[in-house]
Amino acid sequence: MQRPWDDWDHILKVDPDKDLVDGETFEDIAECGTDAIEVGGTTGVTEEKMRWVIDGCAEYDIPLYIEPSNLTNVVHADGVDGYLVPEVLNAGDVAWLTGMQKEWVRLDDDIDWERTYTEGYVVLNPESSAAIYTEANCDLDADDVAAYAEVGEQMLGQEIIYTEYSGTFGDPEVVAAAADALEEAALFYGGGIHDYDSANTMAQYADTVIVGDLVHDEGVDAVAETVEGAKDATAATLTD
Numbered sequence: 459m460q461r462p463w464d465d466w467d468h469i470l471k472v473d474p475d476k477d478l479v480d481g482e483t484f485e486d487i488a489e490c491g492t493d494a495i496e497v498g499g500t501t502g503v504t505e506e507k508m509r510w511v512i513d514g515c516a517e518y519d520i521p522l523y524i525e526p527s528n529l530t531n532v533v534h535a536d537g538v539d540g541y542l543v544p545e546v547l548n549a550g551d552v553a554w555l556t557g558m559q560k561e562w563v564r565l566d567d568d569i570d571w572e573r574t575y576t577e578g579y580v581v582l583n584p585e586s587s588a589a590i591y592t593e594a595n596c597d598l599d600a601d602d603v604a605a606y607a608e609v610g611e612q613m614l615g616q617e618i619i620y621t622e623y624s625g626t627f628g629d630p631e632v633v634a635a636a637a638d639a640l641e642e643a644a645l646f647y648g649g650g651i652h653d654y655d656s657a658n659t660m661a662q663y664a665d666t667v668i669v670g671d672l673v674h675d676e677g678v679d680a681v682a683e684t685v686e687g688a689k690d691a692t693a694a695t696l697t698d
């Protein structure tokens with residue numbers, strides 16, 4: 459079955475709690491070459507801030523997905539193409555696997571299941587907000603991460619496994635092990651991608667790389683380089 463992310467090599471994750479670089483606009487963001495925009499962040503994301511980004515990006519012809527981090531930042535608005543809901547496979551508290559999801563389903567009467575997908579996260583940077591909030595067990599070696607990826611796909615039916623090193627560049631061997639463990643599920647990688655080479659390295663293993671803080675810290679030209687790195691890795695795989 460065709461999935462929206464099948465052709466995505468690169469996602470730009472915009473954090474509504476962070477500013478754009480001075481002088482840059484949502485139009486610049488939409489046109490930086492990325493395949494899709496995911497809107498989300500762990501801390502400080504309110505409905506109002508979420509709407510600011512969604513409204514800013516909605517008019518451009520690029521897939522726009524909300525990645526909620528809590529119940530209050532799921533926004534239904536024109537221009538939103540869908541929802542990518544985290545399920546943290548290595549969370550220390552089951553609230554981050556099924557608890558918040560249960561509350562969302564209980565309280566939101568407008569969930570469009572046709573456009574709602576889940577991401578089976580393995581959170582791997584113990585210093586990230588995501589790890590701290592979810593009390594994730596990040597003390598995992600490559601075999602552990604590969605096993606989580608397999609559990610996610612084979613036992614929990616996840617179509618996306620997301621190796622998440624938010625804020626720091628991860629270990630390519632760990633990401634490679636996760637890639638080897640998957641059959642059909644897509645492997646997402648995010649964390650610390652900041653230039654052509656870092657994107658190119660992880661895109662050799664991951665189906666899709668996600669770039670976050672770079673857009674807020676350095677801007678769209680730096681992001682465009684990472685798009686190139688990711689696309690070149692995919693092209694090299696196709697000609698192998």
Ligand SMILES: CC(C)=CCC/C(C)=C/CC/C(C)=C/CC/C(C)=C/COP(=O)(O)OP(=O)(O)O
Nearest residue numbers: 499500501526527528544558559586587588624
């Ligand atoms: C069901 C609903 C409505 C929500 C589910 C919420 C869940 C399970 C969230 C899981 C973990 C999480 C907080 C994911 C958000 C995505 C993410 C990891 C964003 C990156 O955040 P960081 O870079 O760690 O934090 P900053 O915001 O500080 O940059």
Ligand SMILES: O=P(O)(O)OC[C@@H](O)CO
Nearest residue numbers: 624625648649650670671
């Ligand atoms: O901000 P960075 O480190 O690029 O991480 C991207 C993304 O995986 C965060 O959820």
Ligand SMILES: [Mg+2]
Nearest residue numbers: 624625670671
């Ligand atoms: Mg971040």
